[in-house]
Amino acid sequence: MILIDRRSLRIFDYVTLLNVAALLAIGVVLVASASAGQDLDLARRQAVWMAIGLGLALVVGAINYRHFIDNAYLIWGSAVVMLMAMLVFAPRISGARSWIRIGGFSLQPSEFAKIAVILALARLFSDREPRDFGLRSMLVPGFLVAVPALLIGRQPDQGTAITFLPILAVVAWVAGLRGKSIATLVGVGAAAAPLWYLTLKDYQIRRLTSFLNPEADPHGAGYQLVQSKIAVGSGGFAGKGLFSGTQSQLNFLPEQENDFIMALVGEELGFVGVAIVLLLYLTLLIRLLRAAYVARHRSGALLCAGLAALLAFQLIINVGMVIGYVPITGLPLPLLSYGGSSIMSTCIGVGLVISVRNRRFLL
Amino acid sequence: MTAGPWRSNPGGRARERSRKARAFYGAERLQRRALETDADRARLAARVRVVEWTVAAAVLILLLGFWQLQLVHGAHYAELADNNQLRQTRIRAARGLILDRNGEVLATNRASYEVALIREAVEDETAVLEWLSRVLDQPLATLGARLDTQRRLPRFMPAVLASGVSQDKVVTIQARRREYPGVIVQVGIQRYYPRGTTAAHVLGHVGEISPRQLATWGSAYSMGDIVGQLGVEGVYNDDLAGAPGSKLAVVDSSGREVRTLDQQPPDPGRTVILTLDVNLQERIEALLRGRKGAVVVLDANTGGILALASSPSFDPNAFAARFSVQDWQALIQDPERPLRNRTLGANLPPGSIFKLVVATAGLEEGIITPRTRYFCPGGKTFYGRFFDCLGQHGEVNVVQALALSCNSFFYELGVRLGRERIVKWASRLGLGNVTGIDLPQEQSGLIPSDEWLQSTGRRYYPGDTVSISIGQGMLQVSPLQLAHLVSIVATGFVRQPHLLYRVEEPSAGRAAARTHTLLARPAEFRESTRRVVLRGMAGSISYGTSRQARLQPIQVGGKTGTAQMASSERVAEKDEDRPEHLRNHAWFVAVAPIQEPEIVLAVFLEHAGGGGAVAAPLGGQVLASYFGVPADQVGYREIPIDPRETTQRGQREPTLPAARPPGSGSPRQR
Known part of the structure; x- marks a missing residue:
């Protein structure tokens, strides 16, 4: 039923795929460096994820993305059902019901829910007349986003839940939401923030505010940030070299293969490494957004914009966190951080964008 | 080749109707969804461009942030990293006492010798383990398994292989310190039940936290913690455990502590006082x-x-020193079932x-x-x-x-x-x-x-x-x-x-x-x-x-x-x-x-x-x-x-005053 014609392979967007592959490969090396002296199991797993991810991007890229757009609501519904089931059945692992075990691997369904929401939003907005619209038209998209976001917030995984907001904002903006409406939304959001703050637990507040003055609490929430800044800062221009960062090799840096992997880049590869990695991300993001220009259909264009928004937001928040620009949240760095679910969902998303590009000449 | 959703589907009236509907609406929708007009395309492009510039600006700001941290303040942080590396470690809290109603001590803590291995300083792990196996009189497999569970520790941190080690064994180990530099003897806290087997079933015992307990009790505990298992130790673990302290220390590049920056002492566990009268308990046992x-x-x-x-009872002190597999097997396979609380x-x-x-x-x-x-x-x-x-x-x-x-x-x-x-x-x-x-x-x-x-x-x-x-x-x-x-x-x-x-x-x-x-x-x-x-x-x-x-x-x-x-x-x-x-x-x-x-x-x-x-x-x-x-x-x-x-067996007794016994009864009566 789903066929891959030779033409789509010939015009396949290998440049984007190579860009992704480069980032994934850097990730494998970094994970190996982060766990050096212990065992290479993590790096080996990361390499497997890399292979699976690239394979997924290749396959999804060769499939016509409109199959996914046509079934977008079904995909969204299954994702929501899955998230509900998580709250009931998933075991509590370090305090959150975010993971399920399949075979020998832990999967995080919330990562896949992001793709489902992007698909559903692309479908919804492309079904509508392409003209300016106001806040009233945001009710249904708001619902599509709020349901999975609240379910993920309940796990509790507030970091992942928040990534849905930029997706909604960017897709709605590209689809034609009035500038005035966006201003209103931002205003309401700013007014609601204090209320949200009240619902947070003590430790969450501490995590959120400690980035302003990490030295005040070097034992608790500020510890990670202090260590992260020392790691990055001491890397200097050229870095200390792979496998020889003292901060990371001596285990001062918690979560160094996960959320703080960018600190490892800073320490071991220096400013040069950071610049290369950030440029790789920037070219990837620009390529994803350029696919929106050339898309044949509105749905494709919105899909590209949504995915770019997701990746850009995670990049900015995660990297900003490492150097103390934004609060510490549990968001992984897409493609670089250790973890199969994030890699697979990102690769599926990139595959969709490649598919949009591939079909720019087709009806 | 057309694919699924667009493929025509002949046969069946309902199918035919839906095909028509789809042909009608679908065609229109397709029209609408395609970016047909240049105006549409231009407007979309303009909006995407705003996103593009925003992303580029954000990445630039991040890059500037790294520039500032690594190039402007690089020397400062390099100094911090070289000379002043901070390390945070947990300090284990002393477990609370368990007392009986008269204040007699049922469970307390005592210092014990622990033998630990610093992997960084060991060249041939197998040889060291074999030597320790002979000295400590413990099977090689047990020591190996204990080391394996601690492999995620940094290599300079001591991995505890045995606790409750006797003085003469400590002397033997320390005598050959030069030959085996990675093996150290440290003093740790061990749970101690001064009255041995007395009230063992009431008290329960302590042991390393199991993965299941770690998953359910959450963030207050971490791997390797000693927690109460069964009995009062288990039920009132939250009171007895106390809260671990932490130490922020400056360490040199090899990971050795140079000085302590800040120390939060642990909160010792609370004292749990039971209604038990241990002297009565002891006499009954x-x-x-x-x-x-x-x-x-x-x-x-x-x-x-x-x-x-x-x-029969058991000695909870046996669990306090890290238990060997054989001891454990012997205890659970004992036909008398000493671990079972028969009450x-x-x-x-x-x-x-x-x-x-x-x-x-x-x-x-x-x-x-x-x-x-x-x-x-x-x-x-x-x-x-x-x-x-x-x-x-x-x-x-x-x-x-x-x-x-x-x-x-x-x-x-x-x-x-x-x-x-x-x-x-x-x-x-x-x-x-x-x-x-x-x-x-x-x-x-x-x-x-x-x-x-x-x-x-x-x-x-x-x-x-x-x-x-x-x-x-x-x-x-x-x-x-x-x-x-x-x-x-x-x-x-x-x-x-x-x-x-x-x-x-x-x-x-x-x-x-x-x-x-x-x-x-x-x-x-x-x-x-x-x-x-x-x-x-x-x-x-x-x-x-x-x-x-x-x-x-x-x-x-x-x-x-x-x-x-x-x-x-x-x-x-x-x-x-x-x-x-x-x-x-x-x-x-x-x-x-x-x-x-x-x-x-x-x-x-x-x-x-x-x-x-x-x-x-x-x-x-x-x-x-x-x-x-x-x-x-x-x-x-x-x-x-x-x-x-006296009454004869089977003989009727017409009346018996309730206050008086009806004779002595037969000796066979229960």
């Missing part, structure tokens, strides 16, 4: 030594546990102790009055089957029936009550449900309630009622439940059995963190019923089956029970001739002093024989120990009996 069984002593006025002994395991028929329930039910339901008499010819036939009694008691009332443990009386009464009313009163007196004591693994036991019969689908025959009237058949109880039952019957109040007296803060004048709330409610029977049942229990001591527990000068009420384990074919054999697992269980319960109950006790001896012959004397010794009466005051001596009062 001495009485139980060499036997299998259990003794429960309750404070009748509070429900507090004074003693809870299960035999809470409820798979035992109560035997004649259950007559207390049937008597209460009969009096309360109006089936009998204290004056009602039934005739005992030495057994009775119900539903075509003969049920025997161990004596021929003649006409007896309820007080005498309890005292002499007359089966015939209770067969008759039980049949008139019927299953439902017996079950109702068993439940009101605490059977068939957990007592709610603050210990894990309490079992609820079994009474043949409607729910139980329905859920198991067991057939219930009228003859079963005859059996349960004397505590055989579909009844299962625990020693604790029987002690609880006697406390209800004897005091007229239902009190929650409990071990916790109070929890105190470790310092600051021992402020009470909390005190156990006493729970008591009046039992649902009349005062007159209580008095009659107590007269039966008093009679059992003075002239009935519990004479072996008689104790001068304290007035005691008692009741014996013998739970038959043999099927009906083997009942004919003498108990002592049967194989051990078919021999009878012996029961004895008591309350003393009978006028103003102070304590209640239950004695259970596994496969030991008759309750009156085996359990009652032991119960008497326990009572003597509690009241401080010399042990030789326990029991009764044959006194020459006035021949006028």
Whole structure:
């Protein structure tokens, strides 16, 4: 039923795929460096994820993305059902019901829910007349986003839940939401923030505010940030070299293969490494957004914009966190951080964008 | 090639209609979705471009951030990293004490030598492990497994391989420090139970946190923590554990601590004070030594546990030093099951102790009055089957029936009550449900309630009622439940059995963190019923089956029970001739002093024989120990009996004054 014609392979967007592959490969090396002296199991797993991810991007890229757009609501519904089931059945692992075990691997369904929401939003907005619209038209998209976001917030995984907001904002903006409406939304959001703050637990507040003055609490929430800044800062221009960062090799840096992997880049590869990695991300993001220009259909264009928004937001928040620009949240760095679910969902998303590009000449 | 959703689908009217609809709407929708006009495309491009610039600007800001951190302030951070590396480590909190009601220490901590390995300094791990295996006298596989669980530790951190190492072994290891530089000896804290096996089942033990506990208890604990397992150690772990402290230290480039920057001392665990009287407990355990069984002593006025002994026992200190696999296997495979807490395991028929329930039910339901008499010819036939009694008691009332443990009386009464009313009163007196004591693994036991019969689908025959009237058949109880039952019957109040007296803060004048709330409610029977049942229990001591527990000068009420384990074919054999697992269980319960109950006790001896012959004397010794009466005051001596009062077996006794004993009974009576 789903066929891959030779033409789509010939015009396949290998440049984007190579860009992704480069980032994934850097990730494998970094994970190996982060766990050096212990065992290479993590790096080996990361390499497997890399292979699976690239394979997924290749396959999804060769499939016509409109199959996914046509079934977008079904995909969204299954994702929501899955998230509900998580709250009931998933075991509590370090305090959150975010993971399920399949075979020998832990999967995080919330990562896949992001793709489902992007698909559903692309479908919804492309079904509508392409003209300016106001806040009233945001009710249904708001619902599509709020349901999975609240379910993920309940796990509790507030970091992942928040990534849905930029997706909604960017897709709605590209689809034609009035500038005035966006201003209103931002205003309401700013007014609601204090209320949200009240619902947070003590430790969450501490995590959120400690980035302003990490030295005040070097034992608790500020510890990670202090260590992260020392790691990055001491890397200097050229870095200390792979496998020889003292901060990371001596285990001062918690979560160094996960959320703080960018600190490892800073320490071991220096400013040069950071610049290369950030440029790789920037070219990837620009390529994803350029696919929106050339898309044949509105749905494709919105899909590209949504995915770019997701990746850009995670990049900015995660990297900003490492150097103390934004609060510490549990968001992984897409493609670089250790973890199969994030890699697979990102690769599926990139595959969709490649598919949009591939079909720019087709009806 | 067209794909699924657009493929035409011939055949079937409904399909045809949907194809048409799809052709119509689908075509239009496709039109709308395509970016047909240049205007559309231009507007979309303009908006995407805004996103593009925003992203680019954000990435640039991040890059500037790194520039500032790495190039502008790089030297500063490099210095911090080179000279002043910070490391945060946990400091383990001292576990809280466990005390008995008089402040005697049941569990404390002591320093112990730990042998640890710093992998960084070891070249040939296998050689070192082999050497340690010989010195410590532990299998190589055990040491290897222990090291493997700690491989995620940084290589410069010591991985503990053995704790509780003796002084001479420490000396041997330190003598060869130059040969094996990676092996260090450090001092750690180890849980210590100064009284060894005493109250082991109450206290439980400590052990390394299991992955399952780690997952359920969450963030306050981390891998390798020592936590309470089972018993009071487990139930009150949150109080006893305290909170770990942390140390922020400056370390040099090889990971060694240079100086301490900041230290948050750990909060030691709270002191848990139990209602237990450890001296009484110790004397009871001495009485139980060499036997299998259990003794429960309750404070009748509070429900507090004074003693809870299960035999055979184990030494919880063995768990405190990291346990070897062999030790563990030996302990769980011991046929005597020393780890099992026999006071809470409820798979035992109560035997004649259950007559207390049937008597209460009969009096309360109006089936009998204290004056009602039934005739005992030495057994009775119900539903075509003969049920025997161990004596021929003649006409007896309820007080005498309890005292002499007359089966015939209770067969008759039980049949008139019927299953439902017996079950109702068993439940009101605490059977068939957990007592709610603050210990894990309490079992609820079994009474043949409607729910139980329905859920198991067991057939219930009228003859079963005859059996349960004397505590055989579909009844299962625990020693604790029987002690609880006697406390209800004897005091007229239902009190929650409990071990916790109070929890105190470790310092600051021992402020009470909390005190156990006493729970008591009046039992649902009349005062007159209580008095009659107590007269039966008093009679059992003075002239009935519990004479072996008689104790001068304290007035005691008692009741014996013998739970038959043999099927009906083997009942004919003498108990002592049967194989051990078919021999009878012996029961004895008591309350003393009978006028103003102070304590209640239950004695259970596994496969030991008759309750009156085996359990009652032991119960008497326990009572003597509690009241401080010399042990030789326990029991009764044959006194020459006035021949006028003797009765022949099977002879009718027309009237018997309730206050007077109906003779001495036959020596075969239980």
